[in-house]
Amino acid sequence: xxxxxxxxxxxxxxxxxxxxxxxxxxxxxxxxxxxxxxxxxxxxxxxxxxxxxxxxxxxxxxxxxxxxxxxxxxxxxxxxxxxxxxxxxxxxxxxxxxxxxxxxxxxxxxxxxxxxxxxxxxxxxxxxxxxxxxxxxxxxxxxxxxxxxxxxxxxxxxxxxxxxxxxxxxxxxxxxxxxxxxxxxxxxxxxxxxxxxxxxxxxxxxxxxxxxxxxxxxxxxxxxxx
Ligand SMILES: Cc1cc2nc3c(=O)[nH]c(=O)nc-3n(C[C@H](O)[C@H](O)[C@H](O)COP(=O)(O)OP(=O)(O)OC[C@H]3O[C@@H](n4cnc5c(N)ncnc54)[C@H](O)[C@@H]3O)c2cc1C
Numbered sequence: 001x002x003x004x005x006x007x008x009x010x011x012x013x014x015x016x017x018x019x020x021x022x023x024x025x026x027x028x029x030x031x032x033x034x035x036x037x038x039x040x041x042x043x044x045x046x047x048x049x050x051x052x053x054x055x056x057x058x059x060x061x062x063x064x065x066x067x068x069x070x071x072x073x074x075x076x077x078x079x080x081x082x083x084x085x086x087x088x089x090x091x092x093x094x095x096x097x098x099x100x101x102x103x104x105x106x107x108x109x110x111x112x113x114x115x116x117x118x119x120x121x122x123x124x125x126x127x128x129x130x131x132x133x134x135x136x137x138x139x140x141x142x143x144x145x146x147x148x149x150x151x152x153x154x155x156x157x158x159x160x161x162x163x164x165x166x167x168x169x170x171x172x173x174x175x176x177x178x179x180x181x182x183x184x185x186x187x188x189x190x191x192x193x194x195x196x197x198x199x200x201x202x203x204x205x206x207x208x209x210x211x212x213x214x215x216x217x218x219x220x221x222x223x224x225x226x
Contacts, residue, residue, distance in 0.1 A: 016113050020132050030133070035202075057083070069187070074220035076212075078192040080162060081178045087158075090178050092197055094162035097153040100124070107143050108132065124150040165197050189216045 021028050031038045043050055054061050056079060063083070068075050077084055082092045113132040117125055128149045131141050156162045165171065175197040182190045191212050193200050200208065 014116075015112075020113055021136055022114060040048060069185075072132050072187060074187050074188045074189070074217065074224070076191050080194045081182060081190055081197060082174070084188075084190070084195075085178060085181055087182075090174055091158065092174055093166040093168070093171050094156040094160075094179070095153055095164045096156035096160040097163050098154065100150045100152065102148045102150060103115060104146050104148065105144060105147055109146050109148055123152060125153045126151040162194060164199055165193075165195075171197070188219070193203060203222075 017055070025104070049060075051063070054063075056065055058064055059066055065075075065077075080092070082089070108129075108131075110127065110129045110132070113129055115129070117127070117128045128151070129146055130149075131137075131146055134141075178191075178197075182188070189194060189212055191209060192205060196208070
C-alpha cells in the first residue's frame, strides 16, 4: 500500500489501518442509545398502536391488505413489492445472509468492527465485532470476551429475509412492471427497501421516509380530514 499514491488508496474499498468507522464518509454516526431506544421513543405516543408478529396478508387480522383496501384508507406498505401483488409477475431476486454468532475468550479479536473477506477458503463474506463500534465504552465492556457475527451470503428463497436486491437488468425491468402496478394503487404508499426494491443505508432510508411522508402520505391524510 505504501507504494500506491494516496489519491488511489483513498478510493480503494479496502483499508490498511484500524480506523473503527464503518464507512469512509466525512460524517458518520449512530444514535447515542441505539436504534431500538430511538424507535421506542418514536412510538411512545397514545396515537400509535404497534402489533408485532402480524402478517399484513393474513385476513384473520383486523388490519390486513384486503380489509384496508376495501375501507379505502391510506396504507404505507414496507414489505416486498412482489409479495404485495402475490408474485403475479414473478419473483424479484434477492440475496440474504445467515448469521453465525461466535464468542471468543479474548478482549479483541479483529481490532476493528467490520472485517470483509474475499478469501476462497473463508465461507463468510464479513464479520462484525460489535464492541469495536464503541471503543469509547471500553470501561463498560468485558475486557476478556468478545462477540463476533459471521455473515454467510446466499440467494434468498421465498420465506427468507430478503436483504440485498440483486438488481440485474431483468430484475430492474421486473421491478418497473411492479412499480407500474403500485402506481395504480393510489391509497398505498410503497416504502422502504423492500417496497421499492432498493438497498438503502439508514441515513438514506430515513431521508426517503421523510420525503415519502411529505410527498405521498401527507396529501392522502389531508384528503381524509377534508
Ligand atoms: C444485513 C444488513 C446490514 C445492514 N447494515 C447497515 C449498516 O451497517 N448501516 C446502515 O446505515 N444501514 C444498514 N443496513 C440497511 C438498513 O438496515 C435498512 O436500510 C433499513 O433497515 C431499511 O428500513 P426499512 O423500513 O425500509 O425496512 P425494514 O427495516 O426491513 O422494515 C420493513 C418492515 O416491514 C415488515 N414487513 C414486511 N412484510 C410484512 C408483512 N407481510 N406483514 C407485516 N409486516 C411486514 C418487516 O417485518 C419489517 O419490520 C443493513 C441492511 C441489511 C439487510
